[in-house]
Amino acid sequence: MKEIRLNKSLSYRTYPHKCEPGSLDFAVIGYSLNGESSSEPETEQLVDVTEYEGWDTLKLELEVTIPEGLLGKVFPEFGKIPGMLVVAAHCRSTYLRERFVLARDPISSGTYSGTWEFDAQDVTGSLDLRPVLVRTTDRRDSTDSVNYATDAGVFVADGPEWRVEISDDEGEGEDLFEIRAKEFSDEHESNPDSRFPPADHMYYLDLESDAERPVLWLNEDHERVLPLLRDPEGRYEKLTSELAWNQVMTPVWTRLVTIAAKEYDPDEEEWLYEWQGAVFDELNDELYEDHTPEKAAERLQEDLSDSVEQATKRIDDSVQALLEPAKYYTKHVQTLSER
Missing domain, CATH: 2.60.40 (Immunoglobulin-like)
Incomplete structure (x- = not known):
């Protein structure tokens, strides 16, 4: 990953x-x-x-x-x-x-x-x-x-x-949340009111069970996708894995930074949850250059109140700058052309 x-x-x-x-x-x-x-x-x-x-x-x-x-x-x-x-x-x-x-x-x-x-x-x-x-x-x-x-x-x-x-074995987003896997279909069979999405979904970001420690669940129902995310082999699979992670992480980052901004309290010395500070440690320069993580959270909170359209555009722009989707698609296309 x-x-x-x-x-x-x-x-x-x-x-x-x-x-x-x-x-x-x-x-x-x-x-x-x-x-x-x-x-x-x-x-x-x-x-x-x-x-x-x-x-x-x-x-x-x-x-x-x-x-x-x-x-x-x-x-x-x-x-x-x-x-x-x-x-x-x-x-x-x-x-x-x-x-x-x-x-x-x-x-x-x-x-x-x-x-x-x-x-x-x-x-x-x-x-x-x-x-x-x-x-x-x-x-x-x-x-x-x-x-x-x-x-x-x-x-x-x-x-x-x-x-x-330095190393290529660090976990995706490991400072922000845990990554686990299970079959979503089994979850629904045992509990019709399960918080997990249907079996055709690829992932689920769980913030309800423990707001202090988010969990990103990967769906084991997709038998060919999960191994690609976990242990890609060879150059082509690694590039495809990067695209798959990008597909997952874009909405995950968007949701995390939005919630962290909405829950930020400038009057408190500490973040409500540690992962919220970690989110803004990563994204503060992309959101508002030369801002501290705390100041970026405060400003985004204000922008979300003033204009949801402009604030969500800023979030989208910052997430794209962080994840660089065009870069990885270009690498993937180049690899395909060489096959």
Whole structure:
């Protein structure tokens, strides 16, 4: 079962200040496990270490270039530029969010490099890396900065994302719910009033039995589908399994984020249920960029009250950005054409 993938696209329209998305050059130029000799990535924007097992440390050699002319586009200052260049890392499986500082104010154009080491216990599944240039000081003393970022910590430029594939055996949505299986037909035969759907349905998301721990039930009546979801064999079956999971996870994510938003209480310090916080940990940037999970939940709750049409469109857009259905259909079609 494959991980839920995240792909975030940036737009100038998102920002009220001068911003240059995609303008930094970024690459992982080498990697090594357990301190052994360095290897170069074989694929652009991808480091794949899934074939290696039992390692303790992963070392990544990073290189980011700030091109000439970029700083003048996003900072009003001349001379000492109050910027910080970092590489941000996000592992969704372990909720790791870290940053590695390559350079900070004053900053200038040029190439910066560094080595970042990760412990095996801190990362699994996949690790996403993205270079980010941010402002480090507030600026409110000049009218010439009206079109520029003025607050410390504000994003002004980034670059292409790299992914480190670490393992391919993580469970789908395991931090959000349990996955179980049973024959829905047997359930209905023993209980005509069963909460389970008819036998022709493929899955059932159970939030009624235990609201604190959702369960995604897969229907064992579909004898050929369930093995495909659980243990696909070969490239074609794995790609087909990805499509099947996408078909299941789209409405599941939609339902989970809607319920989590409706039940969110901004006056409480904790989420009502842990899975609701996990949902917004995954989707907050897709729903409202640069929002915390809590703020995204509060805003979506308001949007659902103000306009269901616009709010559900936003949810649909964010789920598609998270699951990338077009990407997996394209891979599947390409594989079919090669058969």
